[in-house]
Amino acid sequence: MIRIDSVTKRYPDGTVAVDRLSLEIPDRSITVLVGPSGCGKTTTLRMINRMVEPTEGTITLDGEDIQRQPVTTLRRSMGYVIQNAGLFQHRTIVDNIATVPRMLGWGKQKSRARAAELMERVGLDTALAGRYPYQLSGGQQQRVGVARALAADPPVLLMDEPFSAVDPVVRKGLQDELLRLQDELGKTIVFVTHDIDEAIKLGTMVAVLREGGRLAQYAPPAELLSAPADGFVEDFLGADRGIRRLSFFPSATLELTTDAVIPADAGAERVAASGAPHLLVTDADGRPLGWTDRRAASAGTIDTGQLVPHGRPFVPGTDSLRVALDCAVLSPTSWAVAVDDTGRVTGVVSQQTIADAIRAAHTEDRTSADGRSDKAEVAP
Ligand SMILES: Nc1ncnc2c1ncn2[C@@H]1O[C@H](COP(=O)(O)OP(=O)(O)OP(=O)(O)O)[C@@H](O)[C@H]1O
Numbered sequence: 291m292i293r294i295d296s297v298t299k300r301y302p303d304g305t306v307a308v309d310r311l312s313l314e315i316p317d318r319s320i321t322v323l324v325g326p327s328g329c330g331k332t333t334t335l336r337m338i339n340r341m342v343e344p345t346e347g348t349i350t351l352d353g354e355d356i357q358r359q360p361v362t363t364l365r366r367s368m369g370y371v372i373q374n375a376g377l378f379q380h381r382t383i384v385d386n387i388a389t390v391p392r393m394l395g396w397g398k399q400k401s402r403a404r405a406a407e408l409m410e411r412v413g414l415d416t417a418l419a420g421r422y423p424y425q426l427s428g429g430q431q432q433r434v435g436v437a438r439a440l441a442a443d444p445p446v447l448l449m450d451e452p453f454s455a456v457d458p459v460v461r462k463g464l465q466d467e468l469l470r471l472q473d474e475l476g477k478t479i480v481f482v483t484h485d486i487d488e489a490i491k492l493g494t495m496v497a498v499l500r501e502g503g504r505l506a507q508y509a510p511p512a513e514l515l516s517a518p519a520d521g522f523v524e525d526f527l528g529a530d531r532g533i534r535r536l537s538f539f540p541s542a543t544l545e546l547t548t549d550a551v552i553p554a555d556a557g558a559e560r561v562a563a564s565g566a567p568h569l570l571v572t573d574a575d576g577r578p579l580g581w582t583d584r585r586a587a588s589a590g591t592i593d594t595g596q597l598v599p600h601g602r603p604f605v606p607g608t609d610s611l612r613v614a615l616d617c618a619v620l621s622p623t624s625w626a627v628a629v630d631d632t633g634r635v636t637g638v639v640s641q642q643t644i645a646d647a648i649r650a651a652h653t654e655d656r657t658s659a660d661g662r663s664d665k666a667e668v669a670p
């Protein structure tokens with residue numbers, strides 16, 4: 291565990307970049323430092339690998355004061371990734387990634403083999419190995435940066451706005467990739483960003499810093515959204531934190547109804563038996579085809595050419611309450627369609643039922659013993 295204990299950094303010109311900061315950074319999870327520009331995020335990160343030395347306070351790694359460790363040993367245990375990847379422009383991709391292994395004397399063959407393995411790990415085609423950084427896209431360069439930091443398998447990864455320079459689509463891909471990698475590798479990651487959504491998505495714990503390098507709040511993301519410590523944190527979280535909080539609740543508990551789901555070849559009798567105003571019509575495999583209203587359907591056989599598109603369905607157990615709500619809001623009937631992993635309909639649920647579930651989830655959360663909820667295993 292990394293423990294930052296009452297650390298202050300005053301630069302020679304008198305700027306207080308970090309002010310009596312204390313944080314316990316848990317092992318094998320992602321801790322995010324977030325806050326506005328100039329609030330001391332980079333300074334804090336650099337104090338962890340001693341690129342910057344604190345003015346006061348101590349930082350320990352696994353109980354040992356990092357001041358007592360030789361800088362080279364310390365840095366070897368910490369990969370470092372920065373914005374724009376910071377690659378060596380005159381070295382090929384494979385040699386960039388192999389930098390640290392080569393420094394550690396692994397030999398050319400072994401280092402390159404390790405680099406190739408890491409390229410696959412971070413989702414890079416090994417055919418790119420011989421290229422130079424300028425021959426890659428920004429997103430690819432960023433992946434190289436991550437691979438390079440992981441090359442010597444350090445237990446700690448320090449990442450300073452690693453995904454800030456790429457477009458939103460590539461950025462989402464890189465974030466998903468990092469979460470997947472982290473599942474496999476279980477590193478202790480300290481991740482700096484000024485993007486609160488990125489912080490909420492990636493962080494197991496999130497430290498919100500304010501100007502002057504002071505800690506505003508340190509909490510799991512769900513708690514940040516449900517109980518911001520003050521107006522600063524609340525403003526920083528943005529206007530729709532109630533909706534975003536729904537990402538942390540599963541949709542699996544929603545009560546689905548199958549009364550409104552009928553196969554395309556159902557007879558008028560079956561249609562008449564349903565009490566639902568709208569009917570979701572399915573094909574012979576149980577996959578959704580679209581909506582019809584009961585009156586049109588009860589007139590005779592269902593005309594599958596006249597159905598209203600059903601929109602995007604959700605998968606209970608995988609998707610969050612936020613996704614289910616979004617499906618209902620976008621649905622022409624205000625009912626969301628639930629499917630299993632294979633795309634077969636398991637039922638439908640109304641906006642009203644979802645609203646009731648949201649109210650219940652909020653109430654339960656407020657009355658739960660410690661008020662902290664772990665990151666839900668659901669897709670936001
Ligand atoms: N070498 C330095 N000398 C003097 N002041 C510095 C130095 N480096 C940073 N600062 C100041 O310390 C404060 C914190 O800087 P830092 O780079 O840690 O912020 P940051 O949170 O990473 O900001 P950003 O989001 O813009 O990257 C700023 O006011 C900055 O101007």
Ligand SMILES: [Mg+2]
Pocket residue numbers: 331332333
């Ligand atoms: Mg910075």
